[in-house]
Amino acid sequence: MKKILYLTFYFEPDLCAGSFRNSPLAKELAEQAKGKATIDVVTTLPNRYSTFHTSAPAYEERDNLTIHRIIIPKHKSGFADQIKSFQRYYKEAKKLIRGKKYDLVFASSSRLFTAYLGYKIARKQRIPLYLDIRDIFTDTMKDVLKNKFIKSGVLPVLNTIESNVFNYASHINLISAGFSPYFEKYKRKQYTTYSNGIDPEFMNFPKSESLQKEQRIITYAGNIGEGQGLHKIIPKAAKMVGNEYKFLIIGDGGAKQKLIDGLNDEGVSNVEMRPPVSRNELLAIYEQSDFLFLHLNDYEAFKKVLPSKVFEFGASDKPIIAGVAGYANSFIAEHISNKILFLPGDVNDMVSQLNSYTYTNEHRNDFLEKFKREHINKEMATSILSYL
Template sequence: MHILFLSDNFPPEVNAPASRTFEHCREWVAAGHKVTVVTCVPNFPKGRVFAGYRNRLWQKEEMSGICVIRVWSYITANEGFARRVADYVSYMVSALAAALFVRSADVVIGTSPQFFTACAAYGIGRLKRIPFVFELRDLWPESIRVVGAMKRSLVLDRLEKLELFLYRKAALIVSVTFSFRENLAMRGIDGDKVRVVTNGLDLDRFKPRCKDQTLVERHGLAGKFVSGYIGTHGMAHRLETILEAAEILSRQPGGEKYCFLFLGDGANKEELVALAAAKRLKNILFVDSVPKEEVVKYWSLLDASIIHLKRDDLFKSVIPSKLFESMGMGIPILHGVEGESALIVERDDVGLAFQPENAEELSRRLRELCENAALWRRLSTNGLHASRRYDRRVLAAKMLQYLEDLVAGRQPKNDDL
């Protein structure tokens, strides 16, 4: 089978969509299938082309057996609604044109968050007369409204109609959460063509390891209880809550032993740095994005992983991928997201929940975790055990079976209930 995959994020970018797409495609190649990925030159999230690449009309490389075609797109930082849409649309047009020259594809997949990628995949499916699969990673454009990037308007209404059109036209929808599937069902989308393949982790990369002593010494972390946020610093994450918790702990007895690590970039990064400086917080460490092979070294520094999103009903349907990476590393989680992901944390007993945007509760939970060694060990051990259920190899094989059934004309088995 030849799988054609459209994604505007792909390694060497290190965000969740890039990692999921690469790891799935790698496993499909290992299973004996041909995979072609049409993507952009790496530039996320700063909107700057990575070293060694140029934003050319068309270029080709091979990565772990995957044929990677990189196309030109309008490049901008991960901020500003109009410029981001221009980025998305330019990729859609370029990807559609490039994919027409990919021969003998049996199925085409378009992955969100933004669905202009899915638009291109739909067009390719029609032109090549092959099944179109929509991988649903985010309820876009609703998330635009929630983060405040754009208020309710005629534009959003039109985008939502396009979103529903793509759901209806997809031969198969692969959702990363059960909540997304329920959302689609309530909006009239046929549930028989929706399957769930959650996010997961590469167990070969994300596994327990001692703290990287070079980084400990470089950043002065010896003797510190390090909690951290690793990922995109976006509008949806409201990371100001973590700064507020850091300020609270800095005023308390023993507060000097707590350190907060922020690794990554995004639309709100500069604001967060400025806010920390304005508050004169000495317990905050900001680190820009690092290459993929360096990320786990920073994960190793953490005694606790902080996961946080704005308090909104939309995010109750989200399961951040860093949840599974934390579990695989054996790092207890401080979880500030309501809904489906909170149920995982509670069911598997891998962390402590706190109300989103509640800095007081976060600071209390952090102190509780720091001062209770038995609790820390229990959560760490439970995370290691639970992470095995989210092995990316197993999840990739599950999605591959759905694709094989679809191409063979069979109804994909519904084993995700």
């Protein structure tokens, strides 16, 4: 019986894109591998948001799938906190697999660190490494790191790690086709572009009624970090649209205080903030919303990404307001109807389009069929197993 090591920092019941991607993929992989291979998932106990708490067992065994959840320090998503968390994950993961021999390492990674762990294990055991790259960490750090001294010290180290990891990998899946030009320098790799997709919970979104309302609700749910740049758009937009609209912001993250400060500076009262909620609660909130909102900061690296929220929102019949550039902008323009699409931080364009928008709900049947997570996972699991 073959053995696969599956590395992901986030897994169910955590609330984040990494968990929503890897939890069903691991199950599909285990299903296809029955009788041929066992899968050891090494992950962490729920930790994405300091304000969301849920319990999960440290160890689970489900037929040919085992799940090991590592306790990591409490954190608030700051850069230093994330480094400490990964150090714990790295150290404990190495302990967990000590003495075990695997035939394949699969690592799903957004910050390079999990990919690096997978590389260290696969190289030591001289086995294939299959990477699922959810973000280009080094590219993002070029934009995020503002201190030139820190940047000059950190980026060369990251570039070396990235080069070692990507050159060793047998296969690299890019979650966004927008990443492809960046990876052209690693020419000997096998590449795929299995994207995020629509989860079963969102496949049967109920039909909305296009009611006339005194106040339309614009909902954002997710991480409130530098990457989302909500502090650059929400305070000014809320002031400009006035009380005809209410922004509902659900989530937590490292830039939450910047958003709160911005709201206070503008003196707006039409923005409500709530802590993270479970997916079932979130679906109910989406149903009561009029618009679903998405925004990315104006960083060069983010022109390559495709946020998982695009699939979540596209499964609904709600109009989408999206402030994104690059590949995400072109993807939404091509695949999603009934939207307000603008460039990051362009408050005037967003408000202008909103003011001239005639409200309607539209079910996106073609989008639902094309981007089912179930279909994507089946194909990706088959691809992973081909390396055994």
